[in-house]
Amino acid sequence: MSDETYVVVGGGLAGGSAAATLREEGFDGAVVLVTVEDRPPYERPVLSKGYMLGSEKESSAYLHDSGWWSDHDIDLRTETMVTGVRLEDRVLELEDGGSLAYDKLLLATGSWPRRIEVPGADLDGVLYLRDMPEAERIRAAIEAGGPLVIVGAGWIGLEIAAAARTHGVAVTVLETATLPLQRVLGDRVAEVFASLHRHHGVDLRLGSGVAQIRGDGGSVTSVVTSEGEEVPAAAVVVAIGAAPQSDWGQAAGLSGDPGIDTDASLRTSDVAVWAAGDIAAVDNPRLGRRVRVEHWAMAHDSGPVAARSMLGQDVTFDKLPFFFTDQYDLGMEYVGHVEDVDETEVVVRGDADPAGPLAFQAFWLRDEVVQAAMHVNMWDDGVDPLEALVGRRVDAGRLGDRGVPLADL
Template sequence: MSDPAGHVVILGAGHAGGTAAALLRQYGHAGPITLVGEEPIPPYQRPPLSKAWLKGEADADSLALKPLEFYAEHHIDFRPSTRATSINRGARSVALSDGSTVSYDALILATGARAIALPIPGAKLDGVMFLRTAADAEVLKATVGPGKTLAVVGGGYIGLEVAASGRALGADVVVLEREDRLLARVACEALSTFFKAYHEQHGVVFELGAEVEAFEGEAGHVTGVKLAGGRIIPCDAAVVGVGAHPNDELARDCGLDVARGVVVDLEARTSDPSIFAIGDVAHRPMPIYGRMFRMESVPNALEGAKQAASAIAGKSAPAGEVPWQWSDQYDLKLQIAGYAFDVDEILVRGDPATAKFAVFHLKGDLVQAVEAINSPPEFMMGKQLILSRRPVSKARLADPTVSMKEVAA
């Protein structure tokens, strides 16, 4: 669609949906835009929820992508506290939870992903929480503090960020991870070892190889986590961070192609030419790696928003980008570029003992991914090498006395 008067409906008012609405106006789309969001507040940045928000350094206003008045000023019909219940592709209409129906010329699915709940006894006790929304973060912030114990189920990036923020708030923190190392699904062993030691220096306790069987409670509130074998880990609150599932039910129900997310092309277009999918819900092409993949990151949300808005507004498709993401823990800034697909060698540049190093994942002499701790040059140059597919000298890459600019030259 490139009809300048067409009605664009965006389902989901997160980072992807909010950005798409703003970009459509920036790119010259003059037709109506309706932005439908389940939360009562306008689109906001989500990564700080596990960091700045928990520590009281941010709130809804400071994290808003745009002030509330932006939407009215730019003739964007923002509908908070509302969700879509079904899509009628034949009629090009969407039924909403408030009983209304809205018609579209182009539809953008930006419905995101939801936290995976553990199907175990006690999972619905008060104090057993997730961290996906501002409301979740507000409840958690009010629950943890000095004299409290926070149990974190899951040793991935979200779990570790919550652990760091819990310690900053003065709470005791224990992380329960089913695998025998942290970050087992997303990072190499060198990074796992480094983060475990760093968190332990800050007082976090780890239980690895810990299978959670149930949450224990009294008077409807969680009091502990029961592990396989019967041992109880006492706690005042528990955060579950074991992954997320794409909210792709609307797409499935209306017959769009779905495979671990809504299948899209490089324009973010689904199997229906008038429907797009962006952000966490999209199963999208990754040309660098010659595969499809679903990603959960702010840069991915922004790239998808650019792709969909460009296609709808009749602009040229944006240039492809290297996927990247970050994690802040204590005084550590982890920046990750690319994905470690088809890797046959891992190379560490720098000394982990200094808390300033980078891990490069190689396929032959090509950089597939880089994980950089407090090392911006390694991240930036690594990102360029991933995009250019230019071979590197492993000896020079491993030598921190050789600058990354020289490595990449």
């Protein structure tokens, strides 16, 4: 039996799946899983999707039931905050003044929502979404009937808007860009999402920010926009992006900014430390560059790879970034990675007319090489033929011609 201790910091999908993989791969030393949350590891996409809609229960988010961890001899330490690491001593420092020694360490601390800094940001009813208790508060605000103001038209903001509208709640979305998801998708495809939400009754205000949040008795009553207009609000959901929780790792000397740099096996600049999930900036051999993404698939895929790497197996993380969304009757899958959408040519194949039934594929090309691809409501083909094109040089004209099978490109 091994006398080594492997510590995993982070109770999300990346950390939880890594700890489970260590046992599945036969490691019989000590496994300690540390999480700041008060519950076992769970997945987060359900929080803004099925759970917010009311179609999925809280229990569907958990990787395993609460007893599974002790049954597999994993020391699950909830409500435990790590504040630092002494790399030379291989010791974690804890908020309560204690410490935790390790032989090998996996950082899977994830990311936390960026906070809004305006007058009234501390009022009751200003909400963020990252963990289960926050999801419960947002869902309660939706069930209470609103009205709801959402700050930010990224994936999280739009998914919450869709859930709220599905429940008949009045929703106003404030976005400083001229289109939702503009920095990710570019104007052509972003227009589809703008039209979709307006069609479903969202008051989508583009090029508009927040000047102030007003309240009465400590609770939110309205939002004052950057144009000076007051919008009624029983709750405000702030969804303006996230920041990787890598500060104490960087302070200890691990390279990376933002996040923690890793090689293709997810090992960091310290020989005894690995990183996975949102914080890992991975030298991805398939993409030929370092990439850090904050999506479910990254956590799902990188946690087990990191665990196997810790065990000395010859593994490489070469997965393409992948994410998905469900909003009203729009279902989408996206694969690949675009660093600067303004430097790409967007090719659309199919019906992307917001006035009609949406069913199309979109491709982002740079120098005729496919950087990323997505489909909307084309489930018969799915994402596999799109993934096969990422990284390949194609003719844009043939790519946009529905008469040319993707397999022939």
